[in-house]
Amino acid sequence: MRVAGRLLALVVLTLLATGTANSAEPVLSQSQIDKLLLHGPWPVQWDRDPSNRVSGNPNAIALGRDLFFSPKLSGNGKMSCATCHHPGRGWTDRLPQGLGTTKLDRNTQSLFNVRLNRWFGWDGQNDNLWAQSIRPLLDPKEMNASAGHVVKVVNGDPELAEAYENVFGAAPDTANLELTLVNLGKAMAAFQETIVSGRSPFDAFRDALAKGDEKAASAYPAAAKRGAALFFGRGNCTFCHTGPNFTNGEFQDAGVPYFLGPGRVDKGRYAGIGKLKASKLTLAGDYSDDPAKTGAWKVRGVRALHRNFGEFKVPSLRNLTQTAPYMHNGSLATLEDVVRHYSEIDVERLHADGTRVLAPLHLNDREVKDLVAFLESLSTG
Amino acid sequence: MLRLIALFSLLLSASAYAEELPIFDSHIHYSHDAVEFLPPEKIAEILKKSGVKKALVSSSDDRGTQLLVKHAPDIVVPALRPYRKRGETGSWMHDPTIIEYVEDLLKRHKYHAIGEFHAFDEDIETPVLQRIIQLAKEHDLLLHAHSDADAVDRIFKAYPEARVLWAHSGFVRPERVREMLRKYKNLWADLAFRSDHDDNGKVVPQWREAFEEFPDRFMVGTDTFAPERWLYVEDHARTSRAWLSDLPKDIAEKIAFRNAETMLRLQPSQ
Numbered sequence: 001m002r003v004a005g006r007l008l009a010l011v012v013l014t015l016l017a018t019g020t021a022n023s024a025e026p027v028l029s030q031s032q033i034d035k036l037l038l039h040g041p042w043p044v045q046w047d048r049d050p051s052n053r054v055s056g057n058p059n060a061i062a063l064g065r066d067l068f069f070s071p072k073l074s075g076n077g078k079m080s081c082a083t084c085h086h087p088g089r090g091w092t093d094r095l096p097q098g099l100g101t102t103k104l105d106r107n108t109q110s111l112f113n114v115r116l117n118r119w120f121g122w123d124g125q126n127d128n129l130w131a132q133s134i135r136p137l138l139d140p141k142e143m144n145a146s147a148g149h150v151v152k153v154v155n156g157d158p159e160l161a162e163a164y165e166n167v168f169g170a171a172p173d174t175a176n177l178e179l180t181l182v183n184l185g186k187a188m189a190a191f192q193e194t195i196v197s198g199r200s201p202f203d204a205f206r207d208a209l210a211k212g213d214e215k216a217a218s219a220y221p222a223a224a225k226r227g228a229a230l231f232f233g234r235g236n237c238t239f240c241h242t243g244p245n246f247t248n249g250e251f252q253d254a255g256v257p258y259f260l261g262p263g264r265v266d267k268g269r270y271a272g273i274g275k276l277k278a279s280k281l282t283l284a285g286d287y288s289d290d291p292a293k294t295g296a297w298k299v300r301g302v303r304a305l306h307r308n309f310g311e312f313k314v315p316s317l318r319n320l321t322q323t324a325p326y327m328h329n330g331s332l333a334t335l336e337d338v339v340r341h342y343s344e345i346d347v348e349r350l351h352a353d354g355t356r357v358l359a360p361l362h363l364n365d366r367e368v369k370d371l372v373a374f375l376e377s378l379s380t381g
Numbered sequence: 382m383l384r385l386i387a388l389f390s391l392l393l394s395a396s397a398y399a400e401e402l403p404i405f406d407s408h409i410h411y412s413h414d415a416v417e418f419l420p421p422e423k424i425a426e427i428l429k430k431s432g433v434k435k436a437l438v439s440s441s442d443d444r445g446t447q448l449l450v451k452h453a454p455d456i457v458v459p460a461l462r463p464y465r466k467r468g469e470t471g472s473w474m475h476d477p478t479i480i481e482y483v484e485d486l487l488k489r490h491k492y493h494a495i496g497e498f499h500a501f502d503e504d505i506e507t508p509v510l511q512r513i514i515q516l517a518k519e520h521d522l523l524l525h526a527h528s529d530a531d532a533v534d535r536i537f538k539a540y541p542e543a544r545v546l547w548a549h550s551g552f553v554r555p556e557r558v559r560e561m562l563r564k565y566k567n568l569w570a571d572l573a574f575r576s577d578h579d580d581n582g583k584v585v586p587q588w589r590e591a592f593e594e595f596p597d598r599f600m601v602g603t604d605t606f607a608p609e610r611w612l613y614v615e616d617h618a619r620t621s622r623a624w625l626s627d628l629p630k631d632i633a634e635k636i637a638f639r640n641a642e643t644m645l646r647l648q649p650s651q
Contacts, residue, residue, distance in 0.1 A: 258609050263423060265612040304620075305576035306604075309613045348467040349607045351574055 032232040040206040052186045053289035063163040064191030075144035084108045090322030096330030100142035107330035110323040115193040118249035122328045123272025129189035131281035147177040197319040198380040227374025246317035255345045269311040273304040321379040403434040405638035408573035408602025411445035415608035425453035431618040441467045460494035470499045474507045496525025505535035555591040573602035579624035596632045600641045
């Protein structure tokens with residue numbers, strides 16, 4: 001601990017010295033560096049999902065990949081998971097709101113690092129990736145399939161049926177559609193667990209700071225350093241966007257309107273908790289393969305609070321440059337729009353239940369650009 | 382078998398009771414941006430559909446309140462919010478022009494309360510707040526205060542006979558709310574935007590003790606602080622009935638609507 005403290009102190013002094021040489025250079029305080037170091041190392045260690053017995057299984061990953069890219073699973077046979085979660089578009093569709101059988105209400109979330117979620121979807125209506133993988137298949141507004149259709153497609157395709165049997169030890173059970181669908185969801189989850197963003201310029205900077213490597217740290221762009229000082233300092237962005245995946249995994253009212261039209265709102269997390277509580281496909285349920293029911297305490301303990309109405313998931317910030325537009329409804333086109341939104345946030349839309357998390361920063365143009373430069377540095381390029 | 386039938390009947394009657402329990406929503410706003418998105422006809426429809434029989438309504442500016450008074454006079458109990466727009470919650474106490482705004486409205490319209498206003502600690506000592514308290518005295522109006530305990534103390538120091546509705550019960554623990562209720566007989570406590578008094582429909586012990594000690598002082602409220610939250614009024618009424626059904630019927634009815642009627646000196650509901 002003492003050694004780490006000395007190294008950090010050295011880094012601070014180094015940055016201070018740089019600041020003396022050039023007044024435009026940033027200075028990260030000890031407290032800012034402490035916070036910054038908590039956002040790595042990256043990538044995080046891979047652990048198999050105990051609720052999914054085929055997590056990490058290469059055959060399941062291969063089957064899941066085939067399912068993910070197969071349009072045959074959808075109701076009209078034309079849409080696959082990859083239609084909205086396109087690998088060439090940051091595993092999203094780059095549309096403000098998704099497009100299923102109709103225009104959807106929310107932005108399509110990227111699948112980068114999806115395995116690290118605690119809750120899944122903007123409203124967190126699932127607590128595991130296999131249940132979340134099934135959800136769009138059955139949603140009439142998305143892939144509009146039925147369990148019967150999906151199982152029939154898999155059963156009728158010799159390659160998929162054989163792969164299924166290889167992974168799960170038996171042919172798809174047409175008499176138990178729910179079980180078969182859950183298994184397919186687990187294979188798709190196994191595939192999505194492999195979607196991990198690479199190391200970013202920020203990661204190199206973070207590791208250099210951790211090692212006290214001044215030379216390596218100096219390679220990080222000055223604007224991004226200034227942006228980091230805002231992110232971990234005055235902006236307090238790290239209050240929600242924390243940890244190696246830059247999210248606390250929870251939900252927040254970010255001051256974004258959530259009307260869907262006249263007399264209609266997106267209830268966000270409030271409705272998500274209702275769906276979660278009604279679901280059989282949770283970590284506490286019989287379909288979890290984990291005898292210890294690891295993580296089931298979350299669904300057992302969570303309950304809808306007044307504040308949850310209109311709250312949405314705090315998204316990861318990794319690979320942001322590939323996942324525009326932003327916010328739950330895709331209402332902000334660019335990272336600069338996002339920064340300006342928070343900089344001038346309408347606090348009157350928010351409720352001060354205890355400490356107010358969000359407050360206007362009134363950033364000047366250069367500070368906006370610096371914060372954008374920092375956010376861009378979280379992407380692999 | 383008879384026991385089962387009796388239990389079933391009890392559950393049925395509890396459920397019906399929960400459905401029928403009228404709600405007096407003691408903390409609701411219809412501010413300018415809500416007026417823009419939801420016309421007063423729609424608001425009246427929401428309130429009726431939710432079983433909200435009465436509502437203490439205020440708005441920034443006052444136009445929303447007056448619109449609702451016209452469209453739902455049987456439901457709306459108007460309060461005067463000392464804000465011309467919602468962005469004034471943190472600055473109004475330092476703005477002397479607020480006094481003119483409030484005095485002008487008091488001349489033109491009838492109100493039952495001033496608030497909900499935001500004021501903490503020494504804010505109460507500002508000339509603007511002192512004049513607001515004086516106006517409450519002159520017009521015999523309730524003060525609906527989003528305040529800390531210190532500010533509540535200062536209000537009663539300035540006007541010992543004041544009637545004060547403590548918004549969100551100050552976001553303090555139930556033990557502290559009880560201390561304040563013991564201290565001031567004219568203090569009432571709204572539970573708006575608090576979720577700590579129940580756990581999945583069961584009243585938690587600390588709050589149960591508070592409700593039992595002061596059955597005449599608590600009330601519910603939605604707090605439509607953003608326009609979208611008008612679409613939460615129905616959910617709020619339903620969840621309120623759920624946890625209220627875990628209390629003795631007389632206490633539940635008091636918290637649901639009778640206490641607000643008494644506090645505002647309205648004709649009691651049947």
